[in-house]
Amino acid sequence: MVAQLETPRGNSTLSLPYNLEGLVQVFTSTHRNFFTGVMAQTLRIAGQGTPVLIVQFLKGGIRQGHDRPIQLGQNLDWIRCDLPRCIDTAQLDDVEAESLEKLWQHTQKVVCEGKYSLVVLDELSLAISFNLIPEAEVLAFLTKRPNYVDVILTGTEMPKSILDMADQITEIRRSHQP
Template sequence: MVSQLTTSNLTAIPKPSIVRHPLLQTVEGTVQVFTSAHRSFFTNVMVQALRTAGQGTPVLVVQFLKGGIGQGADQPMQLGQNLDWVRSDMAHCVHTSDVTDEDRIAIQDLWQHTQRVVQQGRYALVVLDELSLAMTYGLIAEAEVLHFLKQRPPQVDVVLTGPAMPDSILEVADQVTQFRRNFLP
């Protein structure tokens, strides 16, 4: 048995005005900064990325100063269905501001790729690892990073890591976490 509802005149029914419920709006993404006095691997940032990806949300982890595995923007490593991890296409890791022109180009290529995929809305969480050092070394302009943060799609969460985070970035951050070492006597 099939039920069917028919109406005699659909055009006579006035269309209801659209009422948006305040809880059904897009949640605006946050800018989180994890910094320390020394260069460090932020385990809790990676845990956040893995947990978010495990819940079905697309995540991008970008390591600007890491290389050595022949990766680059064209060959992201996929950790599960929802986590893309990409490094610069360099033969080594960057430890100082003394970089070759090839390294500089590789980092800029990765930065351009990152901006492009974020603007396309492919990811809900983007981790920009050691971005502060890339800015300190003059490899990525601070003004470009600020523009990126302001122009990203509103629902995208961005996590920036690295020592010596510029004050301008700290000012636009929603959350700043500073790690420090306390040596007990």
């Protein structure tokens, strides 16, 4: 994971002797138990002064929509789908689909505005797999984001097109059978 301590914000005139280029990183596993490692790294990076956004697309239950982020310190915003339940199926009612769409639109907007230097898109691969967020939109988003923004995507079924675009792929697997 890249921690860029000197990150431009918005229309910054920060003059560095080198170009900052954000990475697309993928963390994937057949098991859904590796988010804590990614979260620990994001907390460390936010603690160093880098603005971080964590978006959990399939989690709900705690009224933590894009308009009510949990703020961990001054540099880390954490948002979820504003739903009373976690999404575990492709079948959503209209309210759930609208909530997920609002979260996705909000995420694209704030990232393109340059508000954050690191963005974690948790379980985005499953939202794509469930056909809740179009793969083509994700690819377009990754391409058009500000060039200094690092993006981490997590999930169990990452599409090949995203793996092909990624600068780094980390596959977490068990080394022994319990």
